[in-house]
Every structure is written in C-alpha cells, then in structure tokens.
Amino acid sequence: MLSPKRTRYRKQHKGRIHGNAKGGTKLNFGAYGLKATTPDRVTSRQIEAARRAITRHMKRVGKLWICIFPDVPVSQKPAEVRQGKGKGSPEYWAARVHPGRIMFELDGVPEDVARRAFDLASAKLPVQTRFIKRLEEE
Amino acid sequence: MSDFAVLEATARDRAGKGAARAVRKQGLVPGVIYGSSDASVLLKMDPRILSTHMRKAGFFATQFHVDVEGSKHRVLPKEVQFHPVTDDPIHVDFLRVTDRTRVxxxxxxxxxxxxxxxxxxxxxxxxxxxxxxxxxxxxxxxxxxxxxxxxxxxxxxxxxxxxxxxxxxxxxxxxxxxxxxxxxxAPTQIVQEEAAEEDDMDVPTIAEDDAAKEEGGEE
Structure with a gap:
C-alpha cells in the first residue's frame, strides 16, 4: 500500500476539506479518468482496493496511473479508552481529495472496459465519482 | 479565407467577475477577443456552440470567425477555462489573427x-x-x-x-x-497479490531520519 517514506511530524491535525480542487482536474496521462465530485479522505487501503479492481478488470492490457497519494497520518485512540491523555497513535494514511480531483487515469483499453473498471473502483471509494474522457475524441 | 466556421456571440458591456457571474447565470459563457492593435471585445456565447467545436480534435489550432452582433473577427481560440467539478466551460479567450500573425x-x-x-x-x-x-x-x-x-x-x-x-x-x-x-x-502487470499488508506507520520523521544518518556517518 502507498505510504510516505519519511515525514516531518508523526501526527497531524484532522483538518477539513474546503472548496474544489485547485490542480489535478484535467487528464494528464491517460485517455480516461475517474474524477471525484465530493470531498473526503481516501485511505491507502481504499486506493489499493480500487487499484486491484481496475487492474483485475483490465486483465493484462492497458496502463493505469494513480494520481493521489496518502500523505496524511490519521490517528486513533484504542477502544474503551477515556478521553484525554494525549492524541492517539497513527493508524493509517489517507489522501485529502477535493471535488474535481482526478484520482485515477487509464489508457490503452476500450472505453467500455475503462468505464466498467472505474465503476468497480468507484464502489471501493468513499467519494462520489464521475467518468471522464479526453474531449478531443473525433 | 472565408471557409472558417462562424461562432455567433453577443456583446457584453461590463468586465469583471461580477459581470461574468451574471452572464453565467443566464446560461451563457463569458469571453473576450483580444490581440493586434484593436481594442478588446467582451462577448458572451452559448456553451452548446462552443462544446460542439471543442469536441473536434485541434480546436485550439482551428481558426473561426466570431460574429459579435454583426462585426466579424477572425480569431484563434487561445484558452478555455473549465469548472473543476462539472467540466463546463466558464470562460473563453480568442486571439485576433491575420494570415501573417506568428502564433x-x-x-x-x-x-x-x-x-x-x-x-x-x-x-x-x-x-x-x-x-x-x-x-x-x-x-x-x-x-x-x-x-x-x-x-x-x-x-x-x-x-x-x-x-x-x-x-x-x-x-x-x-x-x-x-x-x-x-x-x-509494457502493459500493467498483475503482480502476485499477497495477503493484505498492513499500513507501515513506522515512518521516520525527518529529524529522526537525519539523526540516524548522522549516527551512521560517525561510526
């Protein structure tokens, strides 16, 4: 699963996801993309589950790009622990995804295969998504 | 060179984001024609006309005549801004050109x-x-x-x-x-999928990493 190699600090504030994506809203590599339309934190497990769903559906053709990276450490307190006594320990990594952000790009497969692969991936993700393709098709 | 497609547009009088937002509320796309020594022309146009041409390959290398209430301008699309979520066009720039304009x-x-x-x-x-x-x-x-x-x-x-x-x-x-x-x-390879690996949360901070490197260097 994706995770940073090293960080400046072990724990971060929770934060909020405000507004729309400022970058990463257009296709850069592939002919098809999966765009988020709602904000949420996407965990490294969810990214990995989506990646597996896509590559399995594509069989052995095509190329996939993952355009988000989980760089936010999310901490949790153990079960049945009273409040206080400091912040919990980091449990997993997540990416903050703003609406408009392209999360995956795909190329080298027919459009129907790409649509189905992204449908399967979308079911693994906490955000609402939209299938997009390059405008200049004809 | 009269075989360029004609884009119908109407003039708008006010510039700025307030005026542009008002145009978008009417369901139109604000735009501008600039270039050469002539004054800029503010315009608004139907997004469906724009979308029809944008779907064709080489939109930004295709010249058009923009008809702004009777006055025709020979232009090259310079930039189209899109909404990040809906991908609807929200502004269009046209560059006024002649045959000899270097573009x-x-x-x-x-x-x-x-x-x-x-x-x-x-x-x-x-x-x-x-x-x-x-x-x-x-x-x-x-x-x-x-x-x-x-x-x-x-x-x-x-x-x-x-x-x-x-x-x-x-x-x-x-x-x-x-x-x-x-x-x-080469195509994306399906690697042998191992049992669900855990998140590696033992990631060193930069300070810890540098300290470890210094210790390693001293030895």
Whole structure:
C-alpha cells in the first residue's frame, strides 16, 4: 500500500476539506479518468482496493496511473479508552481529495472496459465519482 | 479565407467577475477577443456552440470567425477555462489573427499504422506523452495535424520530435531538447497479490531520519 517514506511530524491535525480542487482536474496521462465530485479522505487501503479492481478488470492490457497519494497520518485512540491523555497513535494514511480531483487515469483499453473498471473502483471509494474522457475524441 | 466556421456571440458591456457571474447565470459563457492593435471585445456565447467545436480534435489550432452582433473577427481560440467539478466551460479567450500573425499553437497528433507496430501487437501499450505538439507558425500556415507512423516500433521504442517531418515554416516551440511524443511501453502487470499488508506507520520523521544518518556517518 502507498505510504510516505519519511515525514516531518508523526501526527497531524484532522483538518477539513474546503472548496474544489485547485490542480489535478484535467487528464494528464491517460485517455480516461475517474474524477471525484465530493470531498473526503481516501485511505491507502481504499486506493489499493480500487487499484486491484481496475487492474483485475483490465486483465493484462492497458496502463493505469494513480494520481493521489496518502500523505496524511490519521490517528486513533484504542477502544474503551477515556478521553484525554494525549492524541492517539497513527493508524493509517489517507489522501485529502477535493471535488474535481482526478484520482485515477487509464489508457490503452476500450472505453467500455475503462468505464466498467472505474465503476468497480468507484464502489471501493468513499467519494462520489464521475467518468471522464479526453474531449478531443473525433 | 472565408471557409472558417462562424461562432455567433453577443456583446457584453461590463468586465469583471461580477459581470461574468451574471452572464453565467443566464446560461451563457463569458469571453473576450483580444490581440493586434484593436481594442478588446467582451462577448458572451452559448456553451452548446462552443462544446460542439471543442469536441473536434485541434480546436485550439482551428481558426473561426466570431460574429459579435454583426462585426466579424477572425480569431484563434487561445484558452478555455473549465469548472473543476462539472467540466463546463466558464470562460473563453480568442486571439485576433491575420494570415501573417506568428502564433504558438498546439497541433493534435494522429497515430497511424498501429497494426504494423510489433510492440503493440504483442500486448504493448501506446503511451502518448503528448497528445498535441506546440509549434510556432504563421496563422495562415497552421497544419491540421501531426501524423506519426508507428510501423516497426517495438516495446521500449519511442517517437521523438526529430522523427517527425513538420511543414515548412512550422517549428516546434521547444527547441532545446529532442522531446518524446509517444513511446510503446509494457502493459500493467498483475503482480502476485499477497495477503493484505498492513499500513507501515513506522515512518521516520525527518529529524529522526537525519539523526540516524548522522549516527551512521560517525561510526
């Protein structure tokens, strides 16, 4: 699963996801993309589950790009622990995804295969998504 | 050169984001025509007209006549801004041109003879690095497309700008390096899927990492 190699600090504030994506809203590599339309934190497990769903559906053709990276450490307190006594320990990594952000790009497969692969991936993700393709098709 | 498509538009009088938002509330797209020594013209147009032309390859290398309430301007689309979530056009820029205007435009790339590329027939993927090549040319000489012949290419081969013959008077805007337009890569491999690995939360902080390196260096 994706995770940073090293960080400046072990724990971060929770934060909020405000507004729309400022970058990463257009296709850069592939002919098809999966765009988020709602904000949420996407965990490294969810990214990995989506990646597996896509590559399995594509069989052995095509190329996939993952355009988000989980760089936010999310901490949790153990079960049945009273409040206080400091912040919990980091449990997993997540990416903050703003609406408009392209999360995956795909190329080298027919459009129907790409649509189905992204449908399967979308079911693994906490955000609402939209299938997009390059405008200049004809 | 009267065979350019005509885009119908109407003039708008106020500039600025308030005025542009008011135009968008009417269901129209605000825009502007600028260039040469003439004054800029503020306009608004139907997004459906714009979308029809944007779907065709090479929109930004295609010249149009924009008809703003009777006055026609020969233009080249310079930029279209899109909403990040809905991908609807929210603003359009047109550059006023003549035959001799030197312009920098992106020409769409078309690949041919894909079935004659051994690398693609054995399962390789055409990895398009540039779907369009930026060139500097006179507005009257803008080519329709850049054609790239893929016959004979194997997995690992790439097509560079030096392999492409451009028409006379057309030069790539990037001149300091021989850039890649496309390559043939191996497909994404399905790796043996191991049991769900855990998140590695033992990531060193930069301070810890540097301290460890210093200790290692001292020994």
């Amino acid at each position: 920098t435009v992106e020409i769409p790339v078309r690949f041919e003879n894909q079935e004659d590329a051994p690398g693609l027939t054995v399962g390789g993927v055409l990895n398009v690095v540039r779907y369009a090549v930026e060139v500097v040319t006179a507005a009257g000489d803008i080519p329709d497309e850049v054609v790239i012949d893929l016959s004979g290419l194997e997995i690992g081969d790439s097509v560079r700008i030096s392999n492409v013959t451009l028409p006379e008077g057309v030069k790539p805007s990037i001149t300091d390096r021989d850039f890649v337009i496309a390559s043939i890569g």
